[in-house]
Amino acid sequence: MHALAVQRPNESNPLGFCCDIVKPVFSGIVYHANYLRYMERGRTNHLRLMGAEQQALFDQPETEGAGFAFVVRSMHLDFHKPARMDDVLDIVTWPVAVKGASIMLAQEVRRGEDVLVKAEVRVAFISGGRAQPIPKSIRALMKADLIS
Secondary structure, eight states, rough: OOOOOOOOOOOOOOOOEEEESSOOOOBBOOOTHHHHHEEEEEEEHHHHHTTOOOOHHTTOOOOGGGGEEEEOOOOEEOOOOOOOTTOOOEEEEEEEEEEESSSEEEEEEETTTEEEEEEEEEEEEEEETEEOOHHHHHHHHGGGOOOO
């Protein structure tokens, strides 16, 4: 079993982040597309917490091979409850399964104990614009070899 990593994606506020409403919604609820941004921040912070920063991986010296990047390959979302403007949310991210060139992550957007959105996200590891096997150094950081 792996520990959950809880991210509060607004680095300027370590206690969490407040919802914003990019597209005007008269009801005061968060526009559905904003959850994608919140979860992206959560995945990036998840990598940071594990010791892997995306920009550093992409900029790896050529002696270690071409730099890597993570791209979303697929995503399944279930919306359970709406967030409202100024809610403080947590993004919880954990690995589910690792394949040769991709990893499946589970994510939840939470307000306190309430789960607002659940997501299954498959990210691919690319180098030179193509999917590549996950390097052992990254697998070790993610403890991917422990995931079936």
